[in-house]
Amino acid sequence: MTKLLGPAFAALALATPALAAEVTTGRLANGMEVVVIEDRRAPVVVHMVWYRTGSADEPPRVSGVAHLLEHLLFKATDDMEAGELSRVVAENGGTDNAFTSYDYTAYFQRVAADRLPLMMTMEADRMNDLALTPEDVETERQVVLEERASRTDSEPGALAREQMRAALFLNSRYGMPVIGWREEIEALSMPDVLAFYETFYSPNNATLVVAGDVDPEEVMRLAEETYGAIPAEPGLPERVRPQEPPQIAERRVLFDDPRVSQPYVLRSYVVPERDRGDQGAAAALAVLGEVLGGSSFTSVLARDLTFEADVALFTGAGYDGTSVDDATFSLSVVPRPGVTLAEAEAALDASLDRFLRDGVDPGQLDRIKAQLRASEVYALDSVEGLANRYGAALSVGLEVADVEAWPGLLQAVTAEDLLEAARRLDRDASVTMWVAASREGLQ
Amino acid sequence: MRFVLVAALLAPAILPVAAQAAVDIQEVTSPGGIRAWLVTEPSIPFTALEIRVRGGANLDREGRRGSVNLMMALLEEGSGGLDARAFQERREALGANFGFDAWDDAVSVSATLLSENRDEAVALLRQALVEPRFDEDAVERVRGQVLSIIAQNAQDPSEIASDAFMAEAFPDHPYGTSLNGTAESVAALTREDVVQAHRDAFARSRVYVGAVGDITAEELGRLLDELFAGLPEDGPPLPPKVEPAFDGGTAVIPFPTPQSVAIFGQRGLDRDDPDYFAAMILDNVLGGGGFESRLMDEVRERRGLTYGIGTSLVPRDYAALWMGSVASSNDTVAEAVALTRDIWADMAENGITQAELDAAKTYLTGEYPLRFDGNAEIASILVGMQMIGLPPSYVLDRNGYVEAVTLEDANRVARELMDPEALRFTVVGEPEGLEAAPEAPAP
Numbered sequence: 001m002t003k004l005l006g007p008a009f010a011a012l013a014l015a016t017p018a019l020a021a022e023v024t025t026g027r028l029a030n031g032m033e034v035v036v037i038e039d040r041r042a043p044v045v046v047h048m049v050w051y052r053t054g055s056a057d058e059p060p061r062v063s064g065v066a067h068l069l070e071h072l073l074f075k076a077t078d079d080m081e082a083g084e085l086s087r088v089v090a091e092n093g094g095t096d097n098a099f100t101s102y103d104y105t106a107y108f109q110r111v112a113a114d115r116l117p118l119m120m121t122m123e124a125d126r127m128n129d130l131a132l133t134p135e136d137v138e139t140e141r142q143v144v145l146e147e148r149a150s151r152t153d154s155e156p157g158a159l160a161r162e163q164m165r166a167a168l169f170l171n172s173r174y175g176m177p178v179i180g181w182r183e184e185i186e187a188l189s190m191p192d193v194l195a196f197y198e199t200f201y202s203p204n205n206a207t208l209v210v211a212g213d214v215d216p217e218e219v220m221r222l223a224e225e226t227y228g229a230i231p232a233e234p235g236l237p238e239r240v241r242p243q244e245p246p247q248i249a250e251r252r253v254l255f256d257d258p259r260v261s262q263p264y265v266l267r268s269y270v271v272p273e274r275d276r277g278d279q280g281a282a283a284a285l286a287v288l289g290e291v292l293g294g295s296s297f298t299s300v301l302a303r304d305l306t307f308e309a310d311v312a313l314f315t316g317a318g319y320d321g322t323s324v325d326d327a328t329f330s331l332s333v334v335p336r337p338g339v340t341l342a343e344a345e346a347a348l349d350a351s352l353d354r355f356l357r358d359g360v361d362p363g364q365l366d367r368i369k370a371q372l373r374a375s376e377v378y379a380l381d382s383v384e385g386l387a388n389r390y391g392a393a394l395s396v397g398l399e400v401a402d403v404e405a406w407p408g409l410l411q412a413v414t415a416e417d418l419l420e421a422a423r424r425l426d427r428d429a430s431v432t433m434w435v436a437a438s439r440e441g442l443q
Numbered sequence: 444m445r446f447v448l449v450a451a452l453l454a455p456a457i458l459p460v461a462a463q464a465a466v467d468i469q470e471v472t473s474p475g476g477i478r479a480w481l482v483t484e485p486s487i488p489f490t491a492l493e494i495r496v497r498g499g500a501n502l503d504r505e506g507r508r509g510s511v512n513l514m515m516a517l518l519e520e521g522s523g524g525l526d527a528r529a530f531q532e533r534r535e536a537l538g539a540n541f542g543f544d545a546w547d548d549a550v551s552v553s554a555t556l557l558s559e560n561r562d563e564a565v566a567l568l569r570q571a572l573v574e575p576r577f578d579e580d581a582v583e584r585v586r587g588q589v590l591s592i593i594a595q596n597a598q599d600p601s602e603i604a605s606d607a608f609m610a611e612a613f614p615d616h617p618y619g620t621s622l623n624g625t626a627e628s629v630a631a632l633t634r635e636d637v638v639q640a641h642r643d644a645f646a647r648s649r650v651y652v653g654a655v656g657d658i659t660a661e662e663l664g665r666l667l668d669e670l671f672a673g674l675p676e677d678g679p680p681l682p683p684k685v686e687p688a689f690d691g692g693t694a695v696i697p698f699p700t701p702q703s704v705a706i707f708g709q710r711g712l713d714r715d716d717p718d719y720f721a722a723m724i725l726d727n728v729l730g731g732g733g734f735e736s737r738l739m740d741e742v743r744e745r746r747g748l749t750y751g752i753g754t755s756l757v758p759r760d761y762a763a764l765w766m767g768s769v770a771s772s773n774d775t776v777a778e779a780v781a782l783t784r785d786i787w788a789d790m791a792e793n794g795i796t797q798a799e800l801d802a803a804k805t806y807l808t809g810e811y812p813l814r815f816d817g818n819a820e821i822a823s824i825l826v827g828m829q830m831i832g833l834p835p836s837y838v839l840d841r842n843g844y845v846e847a848v849t850l851e852d853a854n855r856v857a858r859e860l861m862d863p864e865a866l867r868f869t870v871v872g873e874p875e876g877l878e879a880a881p882e883a884p885a886p
Contacts, residue, residue, distance in 0.1 A: 041486060044813055074734070083744065086734045091802055093809010095733070110813055142747030149702035150750050150770045154600065258699065261594040297531035306584065307528060313587050336587060367535035374538025374557055380487045381817045 021386055024216035025400050028223060030232040031204030035390045035400065036219045037211035039383045045212035046384050047119045048108040049127070050391040052207070053200040055180075056102040056173035056241060056324070062192045064180015067100040068137075068144050069193050073107065074098075075136045078129040082136065085122045092118065102174055103324045104395035110384065113213040117222055124226040127201050137190045145186070148179050156257035160266075160435045165328075167253050168268050168431045171242045172325055202233030207394045211387035239397075244270055244326050247429035254442045255435045262313075263436040264334045265345045269425050271319070273327040274406075276398055282321035283409035284421035285329055290368045291360055291418060292352075293317025293331060298364060301331070304351040311339050311347045324396045329425060341434045341442065349427070356422055360415045372410050466815055468825065468835040471654075473664035477671055479652035480825040480835065481663050484818060488558035490656030491818035493826045494670075495549040497649040497760070500622035501682045503640070508617075509624020510632055510640040513582075513589055515545040517637060518552075520581035523570040527581050530571070539564040541571065545622055548760040549830070550644045555819065558657045565666050572645065573673040577637050586629060593623050600704040600871040601768070607696055608706045608766075608869040612687040618762060646678035647671050653825030655818040685762045686710075693780065693868040695877055703776040703872025704768065707783065709865050711756050711763035714831045721848045721856040722756055722765070727803040728795045729786070730754030730767050735802065737786050742769065748779045765860075777876040780868055791861035794854030808842040 026034040055066045075082045089096040094111030109119045152158045162177050169175030179185070208227060210219045247270060274282040292300045293316045297307075301315035314334040321327045331352075335344040379385055393403045436442050469481045500511045519541060520527040534541060537560050542553040552572065556564045596602035606621055613619030623629070650671060654663050689709050712722045723731075730738040730753050738752045754767035771779040795803075815821050828837060870877055 041484070042812070042816055044816055083734060083740075087802075090733060090735050090806045091809075093806055093811075093813065095810065095813070110816075112809060112812070139745070139747040143743055143750055146702070146748065146771060147750035149772055153701050154704075154770070259598045261598040262591050295531060295535070297528050298535065303528075313591050334591070363532070367532060370538045371535050374489075374540075377487060377489050377538075377557060378540075378555055381489075381491075381819070383816070 021211075021380055021383065023390070023400065026220050028203065028228045030228060030230060032223070032227050033207040033394060034220060034223055035207065035209045035394065036214060036216040037209070037383060037386050037390065038214060038216060039211065039386075040213050043113050043213050044110065044383075045113040045116050045210060045214055046108060046110050046387050047116060047123065048106055048209040048387055048391055049123050050104050050106040050207045050209065050395045051200055052104060052205050052239065052395045054101045054103040054105055055176060055178040057200070057239070058173065058176075058196070062184060062188060062196075063176045064144065064178075064185045065188055065192050065196050066105055067179050068141060068185070068188055069196055070098050070100045070105050070107075071140045071144060072132055072136060072193060073126050073130065075140070076131045076133075077125050078131050079125050080122065085126065088118065088122065094119075100178055102178060104392065106391060106395075108387075116210065116214060116219070117226075120222050120226040124230060127203065127206070127227070128230050130197060130201075132190065132193065134190050137188070137193060141185060141188060144179065145182065148182060148185065152177070152179060153182075156255075156259045157435070159257065160253075160255040160433060163253055163255055164266060164268060164431060164433045167251050167433075168270060168328065170245060170247060172244050173241060174323075174325065199233065199235065199237070202236055203227055203230045204232040205236055207391060209387045209391045211383045239324065241325060250428050251431045253431060253433040255433060256438050256442055257435075258437050260435055260437045262334055263341055263434070263441055264332060265341050265348065266330060266332045266433045266435070267345075267348065267430055268328050268330045269430045270326045271329045271424050272321070273323045273325065274321040274393075274396075274398060274402065276402055279321075279402060279406060279409050280417070281421065282327070283406070284413050284417040285319045285327075285424070286321060287365075287368060287410055287413040288418050288421045289317045289319040289329065290372075291364060292355065294368065298367070300355050301333070301348070301351055304354065305333060305344075305347050309347065311335060311344060322392050322396055322398070341436065345432065345434075352422070352425065356419065360418050362415065365413075365415065365418070369411055372407065376407050466821060466838060468838065469660055470835065471660045471663050471667075473667040475668040475672070477647070477650065477652070477667040479654055479663060479667055480829060481653075481658070481660055482655045482821055482825070483657075483659060484655055485657045487818070488657050489818070490556050490558070490561065490654060490658045491822045492552075492554040492556065493653045493819070493822035494552040494554075495651045495826050495830060496645055497549050497651070497830065498644055498646070498678055498681060499546045499549040501547060501617045501761070502643045502679060503617065503622075503624075504636070504643070506628070507632060507636050507640070508620055508628040509589065509622070510636045511550065511644050512545040512622050512624065513585060513629065513632055514577075514637045514640040514644065515543045515550055516585045516589065517577055517581055518543040518571045518575050520585060521576040521578055523574045523576075525570070526576070526578060530567075533567055534564075537564045537567065539567070541568060543571075547618060547622055553819065553823075561658070561666075565669060569670050569672075572670065575641060577634055577641075579634060582634055582637060586632070589623060589629050590626055593626050593629065596621070596623070600698055600700055600702075601706075601770075603696060603698060604704050604706040604768075604869050604871040607694065607871075608708065608867070611694070611867065611869070612689060612708070612764070613685060613762065614688065616685045616761070617682060618685070618759065642675055643679050645674045647674050647676050649678060651826045651829045653822035653829070655822040655825070682761055687762050687764060689862075689865040689867045691865050691867060693870060693877060695874060696869065696871045697873060698871045700872050702770050702772050703870050703874045704770045705776060705780055705868050705870045706766065706768050707780075707866060707868045708764050708766035709862050709867065710860070711758060711765040712860065713763050714758040718852070718856045718860070719756075719758075720844045721852045722860060723807065724800060724803045724845070724848055724853050725790065725795065725857055725861070726754055726756050726765065727807060728799045729790055731756075732803065732806055735806070737790070738767070738769075738783060741786060742779050742782055746778070746782070748775045748782075752779070752783070773873045774875045776870065776872065776874045780870065780877060784863060784866065787861060787866055788863035790857055791863050792858075794850075794857045797850055800848070800850050800853055804845055804848070807845050811842060
């Protein structure tokens with residue numbers, strides 16, 4: 001049986017406190033990567049295909065084409081009618097959906113484990129045989145414009161973040177919204193969509209993740225039968241993107257919208273992402289996010305701005321290093337009524353200065369590591385969460401070994417690593433945004 | 444994301460419980476007489492605990508709207524000898540997670556506890572439930588946070604719409620107002636009100652428990668006695684049943700936004716009504732079934748008028764609704780509303796087809812076991828079942844109830860229950876071509 005498993009088949013057990021899930025990897029002859037996460041607790045499977053292409057891979061002028069194409073993948077193929085895939089999934093008691101990010105586009109179904117072959121047949125069909133009509137593009141563009149209206153134009157916070165990212169990235173496509181600028185969505189055409197589809201929807205640009213009550217050898221055999229029949233795309237371009245130049249200026253965004261009920265300050269910095277075999281800096285930044293803003297009670301910002309001073313209602317920090325290019329580190333402060341945005345920002349800077357001076361409280365670092373260890377135990381309870389973890393990582397150029405090393409790297413972060421990470425938060429290369437209901441509120 | 448299920452926004456505190464799945468439910472009674480349902484699942488070393496106490500925000504005292512909500516938000520803010528930050532530090536060191544929430548019909552406590560230190564984590568949770576401090580500084584801090592949320596909701600079209608809709612439907616019942624309270628009522632709450640709310644909302648005789656994970660029946664029994672010792676046996680009277688008032692028509696609430704949000708609904712069915720399963724099938728065909736529903740197909744897929752439209756049955760403890768929502772640009776929302784009315788009226792008059800009935804059954808019966816996909820998810824299902832008086836065997840029998848619905852049943856219920864004349868719309872935005880109906884002006 002082994003020879004059916006493909007040339008680069010390998011089985012390896014998770015290094016985490018893995019008790020329920022075992023991870024197996026392989027590669028089809030046409031280049032498609034395969035990850036199988038075995039969890040036999042329930043007769044359910046999650047089937048996902050991740051394309052290593054997202055909005056940051058779009059050419060200029062067509063922002064939103066990756067996301068519009070994601071919608072259109074639910075239309076007709078040469079073998080299926082429009083909507084048939086979702087209908088068949090539903091008729092089999094399953095659920096399906098898809099999502100687009102800066103770095104990847106993923107399609108997934110959750111269904112009873114014995115329906116996996118049907119899911120793979122349908123997903124493989126739409127990888128290569130989409131049969132779009134101009135009417136499909138027309139109608140779905142309207143749906144996307146309504147989606148943008150719901151999720152961005154009706155949400156002042158989302159509009160503000162969009163402006164913020166555009167200011168933060170000088171050259172990277174990470175500055176463009178995933179859903180696209182409204183004017184460019186309106187102009188998206190069938191040729192734009194098809195060019196994107198024909199280039200990027202190929203087995204050598206995809207990762208198959210199957211998680212749940214399955215046998216890895218059987219999954220590999222099914223994958224060869226379905227996805228294995230699709231030829232690799234010889235013209236798949238190398239993933240070379242515009243890179244950020246050194247940032248040498250502090251930038252500010254002032255955003256006012258009468259729908260804003262609660263003013264706030266948001267600060268973002270461009271920082272390193274997780275890289276293959278080189279995740280140390282990212283691990284330190286991830287732990288730093290927890291130290292500075294991971295808890296509304298015990299984090300550095302909460303201590304300084306909420307408990308020791310009466311400045312903030314909420315504070316936060318965030319870093320997600322799972323990206324192809326540079327990542328962002330963000331800090332936020334929602335001031336109490338009566339506290340100005342200038343005062344809130346000054347308190348934020350003073351708190352960062354204090355952290356650089358005093359370093360991390362060893363007790364806090366221990367507690368954060370205890371929580372991270374616990375979260376690895378809890379993570380085993382969600383096979384879908386594990387599937388997402390592997391799918392996202394492999395789609396940004398990481399390998400299974402990097403995913404497995406990550407929890408250990410978080411545990412290994414030292415107080416000195418945290419100071420070094422904090423020194424990367426250089427105000428002279430940052431963007432600070434003030435958000436309020438009116439220009440007066442921004443004074 | 445291609446589609447966010449709009450109906451989920453309308454879901455009540457109670458799960459839409461329904462059937463079949465391989466879980467072995469034990470009914471446990473502690474030495475002290477507390478009853479619980481348990482699924483022992485030892486493969487991952489943690490336990491998920493879901494506790495609900497019937498009553499919830501319905502028990503707010505006269506003129507004290509928001510007191511139960513504020514009280515629940517304060518349970519993580521210090522208890523026993525620990526102030527807010529000391530309490531959180533202790534919890535973090537144990538790697539435990541506690542969630543405290545207020546709902547209309549219940550308060551809930553959700554916990555995940557590692558096996559390695561479960562006794563210590565339970566002792567800490569007991570302290571939060573039985574010995575909360577409600578320190579004055581914590582009350583002020585959380586009051587500020589709640590007021591900020593109330594201000595935010597006042598600027599959110601979906602919140603404005605659902606608040607107005609519920610106010611019309613329930614003029615003389617707690618369901619008619621938000622459990623957050625108003626800026627005025629929350630500003631006036633005292634520490635004594637919070638203490639009273641705690642005494643009212645945590646009655647031992649109203650406790651329901653689901654536990655799933657690495658724990659035996661004996662261990663759970665001891666845990667329950669420890670957890671609830673010291674809580675009052677009984678609470679104040681629960682509210683009466685109420686018939687929602689709907690007289691059709693459309694209310695328009697002007698709000699400056701590019702996209703209008705509509706909430707719509709009519710009377711529903713109680714969860715123990717013999718026709719409930721027929722109504723569940725009707726709802727699935729109408730708008731509860733994702734892309735395959737009539738509303739999604741017509742309003743989104745064919746016309747591109749929205750990113751999402753959905754419906755759901757909302758059987759609360761004291762009233763039953765059938766609700767839906769849709770968002771559409773100001774210049775198209777009138778068309779979306781008109782289509783929804785037509786589809787509603789058509790189903791009332793002509794019912795559904797055999798093919799639709801069959802597809803809905805396949806979906807509903809197939810989807811049910813997929814819900815049992817994690818310890819916390821299963822614990823939550825177990826509690827929901829107990830609160831509506833279902834036996835453990837329901838898990839196995841439920842799909843049989845769905846299968847037993849005939850086309851005649853479904854279409855009789857469509858005729859009897861669906862009332863297009865009473866279907867009420869509340870629209871927030873700047874809709875074009877939508878007039879507020881004279882018989883029921885906007886509030």
